[in-house]
Amino acid sequence: GDSVTQMEGPVTLSEEAFLTINCTYTATGYPSLFWYVQYPGEGLQLLLKATKADDKGSNKGFEATYRKETTSFHLEKGSVQVSDSAVYFCALRRRGNEKLTFGTGTRLTIIP
């Protein structure tokens, strides 16, 4: 079945550091890939997405590229801020299916 494996947390970085959160997936066909972010006490917010191989999703300084050859969708940001502290989830969705399959989440804490 479909699965998403993402970097175990927690991850603690200093402000302005470079961020990478690894995500790899297993799925048949060509799923769409997503990064969601969850702030304390809130639901999930879509951060970025990519729907086909080599697509790059970007938003709020975050980027991720759909790599079919390595089945990966790593999240990166060049300079993190304290406000980026949250839990980040990588997810996939098969075409024609509404179900999202999530990774376990990575808790990110940014220290001033």
Added chain:
Amino acid sequence: KAGVTQTPRYLIKTRGQQVTLSCSPISGHRSVSWYQQTPGQGLQFLFEYFSETQRNKGNFPGRFSGRQFSNSRSEMNVSTLELGDSALYLCASSLEGGRAGDEQYFGPGTRLTVT
């Protein structure tokens, strides 16, 4: 445009009881999905409703059920509650559902505690 709303936000129930959670999707959205979030199992898909029909179902026991009304509002019901049902229940809506690129928007969730 108002976002996805879920009621109630917090709920405490006793083992053996049943509970009903409500979700109002974004206006114009016809697909509603439900997810369970727990520290041990993470985020797991429960089911999806579209035009009042269940279109997709996750791997949960029959105690978990749902429905969707003609105005796209959805409810989920859990009968004979168990301690392990304590979780954050998230609802998500999208325009048509099931299409690549059709974004899902999540509500704030209902935190259910079973004692």
